[in-house]
Amino acid sequence: MNKRYWIFLFLIFGIQISFGVVAQSEPENITAVSPSTIHSTATTTYIIQFADPPLATWMQTQAGGGLNFQSNTAVSYQNTLAVQQQTALQQMIRTLDRPLTPRFRYTMAYNGMALQLTGTEAAELSGLSGVTAVYREQQYELTTDAGPNWIDADDIWDGSGTPNNSSSKGEGIIIGVIDTGINTDHPSFADVGGDGYNHTNPLGSGTYKGLCVSTPSLCNDKLIGQWDYVDGYWESGGAEDNEGHGSHTAGTAAGNVIQATITAPTGYTYQKNISGVAPHANLIAYDACFSSCLGSALLAAIDQAVTDGVDVINYSISGSSDPYNDPISQAFLAANEAGIFVAVAAGNDGPAANTLSHISPWVTAVAATTHNRTFTNALTNLTSDTSPLANITGQSITSGYKLAPIVYAGDYGDALCFNDFVPGTWQGEIVICDRGQNSRVQKGVHVLSGGAGAMILANSA
Template identity: 40%
Template sequence: MSKSKFNPLITASVMSAVCLAGVSNVSQAVVLENLVSDNLSSVQAVDTRSAMSVVPAANSLGQNRYIIQLSGAAIARFEGNAEFGVVPRKSNNKLDVDSAQAQAYLNHLETQQSELLDSLSIALGRNVEVIQTYQFAYNGLAIYLSPSEVESVEDIAGVQKVLLDRNYFLSTDAGPKLIGANNLWGVDGVLSSDIIFASGFEVVVEGNFGAGVVIGTLDTGANFDHPSFAEVGGDGFVHTNPLGAGNFLGVCDPSNTDQFIATYTCNNKTIGGYDFVNGLEPIDGFDIPGPEDENGHGSHTASTSGGNMLATAEAVGITGIQVSGVAPHATVIMFDVCFNDSAGTGLCPGVSSIASVDQAIADGLVDVINFSIGGGGSPWTDPVSEAFLNATASGIFVATSAGNAGPGPGTLGHVEPWTSSSGAST
């Protein structure tokens, strides 16, 4: 189990996300643990500079990651046309990704992208290495290009945009008690009558403390064997797997040949994990295959949002303190989107986040996306921001962090009008 020291700088609260997604109650505080690293980094490195992202250095062939957006809407915002029907919604207002309409349009987008790859090989005179393809949150794909090749790609029919990918910096949290999450408990776990839910989201009165809600955290992964993510919480609550007992996603799904890793064990709380970053780290970087946390940041943010109630924190030499996530009875899915650079700083490629949002929509389970990573300062041109827009359209609430920069003007991260952006003050 990888560990590192948590450093509270910014809250990325999912309190509002949990409420809006239909949770009837949420919980109180998370202890900020001082943990000793057992891998490359002695402390959790969190960026505090004003920039929220950087362009990575080119590879040995002089190529960078680029995101190609194709004409035509992604599945999440497809409104139907003469050829393909409108994708229906389920009773909970989520997109029905398994419907015949969604599958027909998915096949169309996959064909369109396959044809683009043929055109790319002809235009560039070489084989094209595909990093990822997207259909649900974005209509496009990620590939390696040299700067001199970009114009040729832009001239191909059906190409709407060619965008240089960036590495985004991590943000981090303080505990839910600072945001008053414990006030939403009510009395003895009964929902307070004065809590108002936004329209369009179903209120599950029975689901105290987040039960029934699925939180997808996009970050550095998580320590799967940590008690915060165990099937039975410290309060005795036994989680129910929304997929059914014994059914899991990603690295715990033997049928998923792209993601399955036999050494991973999921449970009825932690129902899956995905790795969309391994192989994108530079030569001097570090990333463990699979969604295990090699930084510490992801375990922190995932436990802040949905970590179990635990009676004590004996593992770090603290006793008599209750620790809990905002929604301790929620189930969680981890998406690993970040690697460590040579200094131990977490860097998160945009293509990895887009792939994760794409997967979250495709799975049809995630209610809330928890994203404590930079970006979103220019949402109209940021492809990750567009993926969040499509996630919102599909019925997922997106909770982001305001970032570590400031306090000057214009230093707020994630100004997308379709996400929540949360910060902390003292």
């Protein structure tokens, strides 16, 4: 299957299933520093942008085109940027009359560096020759249906939904996931999936990126690279996922086909096949977030993903409402110019207007706007019920329950279902428990012990 066509399909079916105006609340806009607006003595991270374009953008302007970042021309230009940055750094040190050590330097998708500065210092540096903008680092939030079958990804897997009936499950595609890291020993990211597919490393077997160069055991032919941009600052070392969000998004995008066994609190178990949208794709994990994400680390991850030559960037993180004055958005523009498809999460808010988390025309904001999980109310003949109960949205592990009488646990001495009921109290009735004091799972276990067939949780407040 044509690689570019698969990336287009990832565009359609990628992060969160379908398009729509639902989004994470916007963080405070990133704006350039000016002497008239900011004067402070507390230090924080600022991102300095220099005048010349980053390598990915510059390569687009060269005669003959092409994006060979290892070419002599590309290496020469990147070296030029590095020399210019060092010269600018020395100028900034002289201007502020104190040492400066960049937290990050960027040359591939962005031309700049991240420095610890006071607001007054940032304003002073913004006037230097060659500095086009100084941005105060912003903090972004992580954003996170039924899965591949609901979005018809299986039509891509078997070829029935593609041109020429060419099937694909992402073979040969490298997806870079910028998030909280990855659970390296999870079967979703193993070399051999539950369907028996043995991944091929497009870099060559045993050739990896980032942390896996020095510690090859962290990677395999599926997970071919790991990078850590929060080590020593906000969490323990390495790209291991301390939050779970990164493993979740990576599994959604490219998790292996696996058969999972789920055990309910009652001891009931069942098996379920689980798969990412592109289960045979390769992954590189960029650990740039902890419980939230800082702009300097995100920018470093994007810069590295372009360097690594990924085909897709998966970015389930909030964004800015002003992409033309936002380092992250500008880095994504350079990634787009490098031929990388950038899939970003539309966010968790909406559906009101102006709630989309990413509005850049060079990225694809993806969200879940449709699903098949509305439970239509089927309860009837409830005592004192004056109007039909509302439908609810959710998903159940088990199938629906049969028609049965509805009884109230309060009539049996325990309205909250706080304790086990005596076996034989019921013979399959549906029991109503009041909400409060103990968990709904515990309530269910307690009525089950008394012979209930199902439970309704009632909000009595």
